[in-house]
Amino acid sequence: xxxxxxxTFAALIKSHNLAANAVLLSAWERSASDEALQALVSRRGxxxxxxxxxxxxxxxxxxxxxxxSGRDKLTGALRDAVLAxxxxxxxxxxxIIEQTTCYELISTLLTLAENPDHPHSEHATKLVLLLADxxxxxLLKSNDELQRDPESLRSQVVxxxxxxxxxxRNHQRAELVEAYVLMCKSTHxxxxxxxxxxxxxxxxxxxxxxxxxxxxxxxxxxxxLLQTEPAPGSVLGxxxxxxxxxxxxxxxxxxxxxxxxxxGRNLKRLLxxxxxxxxxxxxxxxxxxxxxxxxxxxxATGVKKGSAQLVLTLQ
Numbered sequence: 654x655x656x657x658x659x660x661t662f663a664a665l666i667k668s669h670n671l672a673a674n675a676v677l678l679s680a681w682e683r684s685a686s687d688e689a690l691q692a693l694v695s696r697r698g699x700x701x702x703x704x705x706x707x708x709x710x711x712x713x714x715x716x717x718x719x720x721x722s723g724r725d726k727l728t729g730a731l732r733d734a735v736l737a738x739x740x741x742x743x744x745x746x747x748x749i750i751e752q753t754t755c756y757e758l759i760s761t762l763l764t765l766a767e768n769p770d771h772p773h774s775e776h777a778t779k780l781v782l783l784l785a786d787x788x789x790x791x792l793l794k795s796n797d798e799l800q801r802d803p804e805s806l807r808s809q810v811v812x813x814x815x816x817x818x819x820x821x822r823n824h825q826r827a828e829l830v831e832a833y834v835l836m837c838k839s840t841h842x843x844x845x846x847x848x849x850x851x852x853x854x855x856x857x858x859x860x861x862x863x864x865x866x867x868x869x870x871x872x873x874x875x876x877x878l879l880q881t882e883p884a885p886g887s888v889l890g891x892x893x894x895x896x897x898x899x900x901x902x903x904x905x906x907x908x909x910x911x912x913x914x915x916x917g918r919n920l921k922r923l924l925x926x927x928x929x930x931x932x933x934x935x936x937x938x939x940x941x942x943x944x945x946x947x948x949x950x951x952x953a954t955g956v957k958k959g960s961a962q963l964v965l966t967l968q
Contacts, residue, residue: 666696677692681693687716690705690720691722694726699729703733705727721749721753724753724755728755731758735747735761735762735773740772740773750762755784756788759785762780763777766781766824766829767820778826778829782832785831785832786868789868811833811836814829815833815843817829830862831858834859836870839881844859848860848885848887856887863891864891865895867897872899876903879907881915883918892904896927896928896931901928909946921955922955924955924957926954
């Protein structure tokens with residue numbers, strides 16, 4: 654049943670009069686009702702939303718959920734709270750940004766992350782990397798989860814992170830480089846520029862990430878770049894360096910299902926593998942399905958056919 658109050662709140666939500674925000678805030682402060690708060694966060698109003706954020710610690714769980722549901726309208730107030738010189742409001746804003754995955758505020762967080770003298774720099778850096786991690790996985794799994802245009806969102810975030818890469822000499826934040834690598838496409842110009850230039854200021858960070866990182870985006874970069882012409886030498890080096898079974902399993906699957914001639918040519922450039930040179934490596938460690946696939950992969954590479962390691966493998 655629709656109550657008179659409900660009708661009033663519905664009318665205020667639709668109103669173009671900015672005074673409606675003050676009316677809703679007053680109604681919520683007097684009654685603390687869920688309905689009044691829902692109406693308030695359904696409208697844009699930074700000043701009123703700032704009051705809500707300031708009282709976040711005192712809100713019951715039900716009203717916190719209401720606030721989180723109004724994420725799109727709260728962006729302005731969240732941005733101001735992040736940039737404010739108020740540690741408590743900063744923590745509250747970051748908590749909400751993390752829970753609602755407010756990717757649109759990554760560029761604002763980068764402003765703090767890139768300033769090593771800012772008291773919130775470390776916190777902002779960690780949050781940028783966490784958001785990049787989540788967004789990257791969402792893009793790899795299902796675009797439906799985002800409820801926003803995925804490629805537009807990716808482009809927006811990558812643009813911000815790319816500018817941060819340019820300023821790496823100033824902030825020296827390897828986490829921001831990692832965030833960029835997780836977000837960009839394998840063929841992104843900046844990534845290829847880094848991978849093809851050993852003197853680039855981010856070359857070491859990116860190469861190390863490709864050689865040791867387990868994030869799906871990192872694995873995807875290696876496998877996709879292995880099918881380009883020519884694959885950067887740093888990518889081949891990272892593949893040869895990796896000693897983890899999950900990546901090897903992905904590489905075996907790629908070789909088995911892909912007849913791309915570019916892949917074949919790049920495999921010939923792989924002259925050794927860390928796992929192959931391990932004293933504990935034996936073909937018997939792999940199951941019956943993987944053993945023949947592993948042998949076929951090795952025969953397709955540039956590993957010397959007469960090497961002791963390969964002879965032991967084939968036995």
